[in-house]
Amino acid sequence: MSALDMDMYVDGSWRQASSGGRIDVINPARTSETVGSIPDGGPADIDLAVAAAKRAQSDWSHRPLAERAALIADAGTRLTAIDPSGPEALTREMGKILAESVMDFQSPPWAWSHYLNDPDGLDRALNDRRCDDTGRLEIRRRPVGVVGAIVPWNWPIALLGVKLGPALLAGNTVVAVPSPYASLGVLKAIEAIGSALPTGVVNVVTGTGERVGAALSAHRDVDMIAFTGGLEAGRAVAQALGSRLRRGVFELGGNDPAVLLDDVKVDDDLIRKLAAAFTMTSGQVCFAVKRLYVHHTVLDEVTAKLGDALQAAVVGDGLDPGVTMGPLANERQFKRFTSLLAEAEASGAQVTTFGRARDKTTWDGGYFHLPTLVTGVGARERIVTEEQFGPALPIIGFRTDAEAISLVNATPFGLTSSIWTSDPSRAWAMADQIDAGATFINKHGIAAFDPGAPFGGMKESGYGREMGMEGLLEFTSTQQITDRQIPM
The missing domain is CATH 3.40.605.10 (Aldehyde Dehydrogenase; Chain A, domain 1)
Known part of the structure; x- marks a missing residue:
């Protein structure tokens, strides 16, 4: 061109x-x-x-x-x-x-x-x-x-x-x-x-x-x-x-969390929404899901199904109609993102990539990275505490609602968050305890926005x-x- x-x-x-x-x-x-x-x-x-x-x-x-x-x-x-x-x-x-x-x-x-x-x-x-x-x-x-x-x-x-x-x-x-x-x-x-x-x-x-x-x-x-x-x-x-x-x-x-409670229905719709909420624009969205907290009773199931769904990802040039996710936007962001992943892996976390390259021969010529799940990661690792702004999702288990709220709020940011549950009243009560400018219930991402609702952050999110x-x-x-x- x-x-x-x-x-x-x-x-x-x-x-x-x-x-x-x-x-x-x-x-x-x-x-x-x-x-x-x-x-x-x-x-x-x-x-x-x-x-x-x-x-x-x-x-x-x-x-x-x-x-x-x-x-x-x-x-x-x-x-x-x-x-x-x-x-x-x-x-x-x-x-x-x-x-x-x-x-x-x-x-x-x-x-x-x-x-x-x-x-x-x-x-x-x-x-x-x-x-x-x-x-x-x-x-x-x-x-x-x-x-x-x-x-x-x-x-x-x-x-x-x-x-x-x-x-x-x-x-x-x-x-x-x-x-x-x-x-x-x-x-x-x-x-x-x-x-x-x-x-x-x-x-x-x-x-x-x-x-x-x-x-x-x-x-x-x-x-x-x-x-x-x-x-x-x-x-x-x-x-x-x-x-x-x-x-x-x-x-x-932001460093936006999604919380999956113990009564959440782990179906294809949930997994599809979660995958989209952290991979859109290669994870380079201010309100993308950047931390996933999952009740320990469904942790293994959610992680496995999310990985299965991500295998359909095709990474390459965004103009290619067969591509589902493009590269990171620039060298500075690519280096920062990959260094956070390397640091997490060096600390003992499991860093697993999914999907495939659209064209392996041109892969090294762009700032490409496959969608990635980070498991077995500590709550204080930088991939969890900082906004990674890339297609990687750390997944952390919890046992009680109080523990989940504590983990969610343990950040200087407070832009968006989401709670996923079969009991909306439980989510509404929990949302009142989360430090975020917006809390979505059973949804997260661009489809959750209402143009008539104010958008902005708490704490260092602005x-x-x-x-x-x-x-x-x-x-x-x-x-x-x-x-x-x-x-x-």
Whole structure:
């Protein structure tokens, strides 16, 4: 396939970096292949993008809410109908199978539907009007101004979408910084929707996080940052915002547990859902199952059946229709993931791979790894305590519900979790004791999400919420206007 060289999108125009520099994009399934290139932006490019967003913000925020919603709905329609080159570019640059890349492009309209399908609820959320014999009170949710959106490489269009939709609906303008490992997909998305929105309302600056991400976070005219990514980078962004007393919404990943109780029905449906919940995008999903706690009475059965199901996995180039799981996204992630597995095996754990390579002759030319189960592993091994972000699942037995809760909460993270049982009332009672922003019952993964429900983490998984009306209000500042005369 031909190389795809794209430019950044600033003030309604496509432009190169001020420095003229570019970054090559490498195919993780075929590391000898250069997919294309993106501009190597820097602080000067952030300055231009922020200035454009600031100029556009007043007009955009003063447009009627219904008009903003109509333009965003049009953008969603364009994303849904995007030509195959968008998903193909995303798969080529970060590896996941094409079906997941297609889903990535379709995710923003799905997330926006909660707002767009309820215009009255949207208006009520942004404008609370109260009038009685004491006078009139209005509580208005005003846009914060210019929002910086920093998105990672695993689901870049979806994660930009959950920021972009509510930010724009609330009247803000946006400067987005995608990961250099997944900028082509984001730029293809903006190529599809850019003309649906007024000039300057949405801007995209590409480059490394150390340059463009840091410059965006520190910029005096950026009023808020919505960040999804790793803990270390998130801390740096939060520190930059804190020094300027500006706001942020942070989703910093998780170490997400699934708990199988003693009464769980171990059938094909359960095993299929568990396998998908930890292998989707080669395990590189913030809410993927990353630790599996199984009651000792069903531990052997679950482990055996899960291994049998994983034998059907076919790992290879994500553009190959016969492949069910692509490579890891980049060399850094591949090395970290494989080192965690090697460390677990050296400590005495059993590390067992399943499935097969689609093409053994090209296997060593990509960041491929077969789906893996890790058994006989200690609860304090790093493969258990850290977010491995790869297709490996440590499995640990437990004997009591109290022990399971203790194991689940023994982590600095708290994004999502799941409980699997034949007794829903037992799961609801148990969920109240788990430190997680979301607990799913008898499900886990992308199919468990509701666009009307807020999503975010506890502890080091971040703060603030995306999606739902709570996610919309994160992009606003509250103002009261009143002439009420309240007697003392």
